[in-house]
Amino acid sequence: MNDSEKALNQLNLIREMMEKATVYRALSAPAAIFGGFLAVLLGLYFLLQDKNGEFVDGAHYFWTWVVALIIADSFNALLLFKRAKREGSKFISSGVKLTILRTAPAAIAGAIISFEAAKNDIELCTLVWILCYGAALLAMGEVAPRSLKRLGWSFIVFGTVFFLIWMKFKAALSPVLGIGYLGSASIMMIATFGILHIGHGIGVLIRKGKN
């Protein structure tokens, strides 16, 4: 092995360690796809309720999505636990701790504001979820792989556009699509938590396959 090859080996070791030290994939691709499908299904269920003219109050809407979040997060945690076991590393690693610490402010603010917003306006509640989720993903900073940062930006862009429409028309999509507030909120959830997550998961799996 010549000097150049030795130097490259050392640089590869440095790169590997830097990635290990900083990058933590907090959302596994299969969990993103699973969560995305769950969001699409639940969104379609609420959309159907809206089309049938059935009344769904804010608390029902809020807690149904919270249960979906718990299911999706539990599945994600199970996959992360399995990955940690396979790699012989700790489940509660420094990456997990850092991820929790960084995402906590946006997650806590989002939970409190959306809980209050849901009582009066489920569209506003949905907008808070979308924007705070995007902010939480971006708050992970260098800990997050690039794909998660892109997902965070997508949520911020979608959330901002929906929010501006909501500000202008006092409703997000209902006047544009001719549907009620519940239907409008459901479409926003399908487009963001549903389709963006599925796209993210498939994108990660494709890149993984190529590598």
Added chain:
Amino acid sequence: MIDFDKIDKIIHEKGRLSIMTLLASRGSWNFQDMKDQLKMSDGNLITHLRSLQNAGYLNKKKELKGRKVTNYFLTSSGKKEFNKYLKILEQIVNQKEK
């Protein structure tokens, strides 16, 4: 002409290079997290940390978080030497490409 004789032998060793890289990537690391990340034994890790500390490349700070936690971080001299080491590696690789 740059060769490996010019390289800092303290940093160059694989275990110590990994420690330096961890500390350079993310401020400070406690002993346990570092041990989990590097998959080293206590004795091995302590020996490497001691060598780097004796060279003046890193320092430690003890904190009480329910139990005693020792945090390690790079000194300014450690950061400087690590950057110098990276530059030499880069030059060796570039030398070959030319």
